[in-house]
Amino acid sequence: MRPPICYSCRKRFSPSKEGGKVRFKLSEEDKVYNKRFEKEGFVGHPKGLEWFCEKHIEKAKSLKHLTIKEASSLLKNGQKVSETIAKTETSWWDKIRDFFRL
Numbered sequence: 001m002r003p004p005i006c007y008s009c010r011k012r013f014s015p016s017k018e019g020g021k022v023r024f025k026l027s028e029e030d031k032v033y034n035k036r037f038e039k040e041g042f043v044g045h046p047k048g049l050e051w052f053c054e055k056h057i058e059k060a061k062s063l064k065h066l067t068i069k070e071a072s073s074l075l076k077n078g079q080k081v082s083e084t085i086a087k088t089e090t091s092w093w094d095k096i097r098d099f100f101r102l
């Protein structure tokens, strides 16, 4: 098991008070990798299981239907992505408003 360092912001935190682990969907590759943990005495960090601080755990939970690979860019550049979405939504809204005005 890795120490509790947030996957999104690399902040070290205490999991008894804030944040926690999120288990993501496993790709076939991850499932094969995780098989080794079924053997006794294997020490390491299973794939698809990541730590998140209290700021990022809600977002992480909302993405756990994805594999960690798919979720990673959203989790690491979360702000950028939501800004892009907000911009797109605004331009669509403007187009619709303009359409009805004409």
Ligand SMILES: [Zn+2]
Pocket (backbone or CB within 6 Å): 006, 007, 008, 009, 010, 011, 052, 053, 054, 055, 056
């Ligand atoms: Zn964080």
